[in-house]
Amino acid sequence: MPETIKQVKEKIANSSAEDVISSYLEKIRRSSINGFIYVAENALDQAKAIDSGNNGGALAGVPIAIKDNISTIGMPTTCGSKILQGYVPPYDAHVIERLKAEGAIILGKVNMDEFAMGTSTETSYYGPTLNPWDTERVPGGSSGGSAAVVAAGEAPVSLGSDTGGSVRCPAAFCGVVGLKPTYGGVSRYGLVSYANSLEQIGPLANSVEDIATLMDVIGTYDHRDSTCVNRDINYRSSLEDDVSGMKIGIPKEYFGEGIDEKVEEKVWDAIGKFEELGATYTEISLPNTKYALAAYYIIAMSEASSNLARFDGTRYGPRSEGENWHMMASKTRHECFGAEVQRRILLGTYALSAGYHDKYYLKALKVRTLVKEDFDRAFSDVDVMMAPTMPSPAFKLGEKMEDPLSLYLSDVNTVPVNLSGVPSISVPCGLADGLPVGLQIIGKHFDEAGILKAAYTFEKNTHHHMNTAGEVI
Amino acid sequence: MITKEEVEHIGWLSRISLTEEEAVKYATELSSVLDYFNQLDEVDTSGVDPTYHVADLMNVFREDEVSPSLPQEEVLRNAAEKKEGYIKGPRIM
Numbered sequence: 001m002p003e004t005i006k007q008v009k010e011k012i013a014n015s016s017a018e019d020v021i022s023s024y025l026e027k028i029r030r031s032s033i034n035g036f037i038y039v040a041e042n043a044l045d046q047a048k049a050i051d052s053g054n055n056g057g058a059l060a061g062v063p064i065a066i067k068d069n070i071s072t073i074g075m076p077t078t079c080g081s082k083i084l085q086g087y088v089p090p091y092d093a094h095v096i097e098r099l100k101a102e103g104a105i106i107l108g109k110v111n112m113d114e115f116a117m118g119t120s121t122e123t124s125y126y127g128p129t130l131n132p133w134d135t136e137r138v139p140g141g142s143s144g145g146s147a148a149v150v151a152a153g154e155a156p157v158s159l160g161s162d163t164g165g166s167v168r169c170p171a172a173f174c175g176v177v178g179l180k181p182t183y184g185g186v187s188r189y190g191l192v193s194y195a196n197s198l199e200q201i202g203p204l205a206n207s208v209e210d211i212a213t214l215m216d217v218i219g220t221y222d223h224r225d226s227t228c229v230n231r232d233i234n235y236r237s238s239l240e241d242d243v244s245g246m247k248i249g250i251p252k253e254y255f256g257e258g259i260d261e262k263v264e265e266k267v268w269d270a271i272g273k274f275e276e277l278g279a280t281y282t283e284i285s286l287p288n289t290k291y292a293l294a295a296y297y298i299i300a301m302s303e304a305s306s307n308l309a310r311f312d313g314t315r316y317g318p319r320s321e322g323e324n325w326h327m328m329a330s331k332t333r334h335e336c337f338g339a340e341v342q343r344r345i346l347l348g349t350y351a352l353s354a355g356y357h358d359k360y361y362l363k364a365l366k367v368r369t370l371v372k373e374d375f376d377r378a379f380s381d382v383d384v385m386m387a388p389t390m391p392s393p394a395f396k397l398g399e400k401m402e403d404p405l406s407l408y409l410s411d412v413n414t415v416p417v418n419l420s421g422v423p424s425i426s427v428p429c430g431l432a433d434g435l436p437v438g439l440q441i442i443g444k445h446f447d448e449a450g451i452l453k454a455a456y457t458f459e460k461n462t463h464h465h466m467n468t469a470g471e472v473i
Numbered sequence: 474m475i476t477k478e479e480v481e482h483i484g485w486l487s488r489i490s491l492t493e494e495e496a497v498k499y500a501t502e503l504s505s506v507l508d509y510f511n512q513l514d515e516v517d518t519s520g521v522d523p524t525y526h527v528a529d530l531m532n533v534f535r536e537d538e539v540s541p542s543l544p545q546e547e548v549l550r551n552a553a554e555k556k557e558g559y560i561k562g563p564r565i566m
Contacts, residue, residue, distance in 0.1 A: 404505075
């Protein structure tokens with residue numbers, strides 16, 4: 001059964017970190033969901049060091065799974081791509097330094113869509129991860145491994161990254177909690193860049209409390225990411241069971257056409273629960289929502305075409321033969337990037353190229369301003385917003401692989417959040433046809449406290465988080 | 474919308490060598506995505522400033538101080554070819 005940090009710590013107190021880690025490693029070994037793509041060889045040594053030392057850290061002995069685009073010293077970091085096969089980072093990401101300082105044990109690296117480009121974890125060079133609720137379905141993406149291993153009890157907590165919904169989507173599809181922090185809330189130092197103006201590292205867990213605990217650890221200021229904002233936030237202090245007087249905005253554009261009726265029903269049940277607990281809700285409008293998806297993809301692909309220029313067979317990864325540098329790089333990138341990554345680099349290059357820059361890239365940045373202004377305006381009247389995280393429950397493997405656009409459309413309720421930089425959390429709010437549904441709670445800039453309080457209260461007063469997938473052998 | 478020749482050109486700009494077959498396939502796929510992007514044409518953005526990033530920050534300065542960096546062998550460890558402390562690559566021209 002999936003566990004919380006508190007339960008893991010109780011087990012460690014009653015036995016040892018070594019026992020606890022051994023049992024997690026055993027679960028990973030017999031798993032058939034392909035969540036982990038690398039298991040840390042030194043996990044047991046790390047545990048023994050915790051048992052024999054006196055690390056009083058907030059996460060002493062607690063195992064954690066790390067998305068494979070977060071740099072880990074001495075452990076491969078592949079981004080789910082052939083182009084980083086064999087790459088072992090010479091440094092730790094800021095978040096990894098912080099986790100280690102608090103005594104966490106890095107269990108290994110988990111699967112993802114190649115370079116975080118996807119909504120299903122099917123584009124990984126290492127094969128798809130399966131959804132532990134139904135192994136014929138995708139776990140969501142791009143942090144599919146991060147969500148699936150937490151849902152299957154192979155790790156109590158994990159880190160993912162969210163560029164356009166990549167933490168919230170798999171959290172919703174796998175029935176766990178996932179947070180996309182405010183842009184600037186968590187250092188991106190050591191996160192392999194895909195779309196740097198949009199993405200944030202975020203935690204996934206089986207409880208809202210664990211999300212807050214992880215944010216207190218990873219959300220500290222770091223000068224090595226110049227977009228990291230220096231704020232003193234105590235996330236755990238926002239865990240109050242009280243939403244009386246909270247004003248909830250329901251963005252009408254996030255419901256209706258394209259959203260599965262059963263998903264809507266579960267979300268409305270959740271909103272009804274909040275009302276019962278003393279909150280009020282009003283319908284609001286974010287009128288530029290219909291343009292957010294196109295603007296998001298143009299910006300993300302443009303940034304990707306620049307960020308992924310570094311993968312050229314020179315400093316890391318495999319190298320193909322070529323008579324000059326151009327041919328060597330072009331062949332390496334052709335042979336080692338998957339189709340979706342190539343598509344996005346090509347489109348991004350096109351959107352930035354002479355003659356198209358103003359029509360696509362600049363236009364998208366202006367639409368981004370309008371989307372952000374929608375949020376600013378709406379948040380002057382409400383405290384939080386609520387909507388479905390995803391338009392449907394988890395879809396079947398292969399269902400959306402042939403048509404890239406149909407896959408992009410499933411990000412419709414998550415990408416506006418990244419364009420405007422606000423924080424958002426997905427929490428389980430019930431099952432539709434036996435599959436988890438995620439309630440998305442969106443907050444104001446740096447008001448993680450508001451959405452954590454709402455999510456915590458919901459969890460304390462409902463049983464949805466008790467529905468778990470568990471092990472898949 | 475986007476031709477095979479244009480795909481080959483952006484492939485060259487992107488340093489991704491494409492086969493003829495791939496260029497044809499990408500031309501179809503990318504055209505349908507670009508069609509979707511074209512809906513932005515209907516948004517009136519006159520007088521709207523672009524948003525490059527959302528962090529409420531301007532320049533972030535620090536003192537220009539020398540601090541330890543990674544040892545050379547660590548930095549070179551992942552390179553496909555190296556020679557005398559350098560990364561070796563094929564000729565440029």
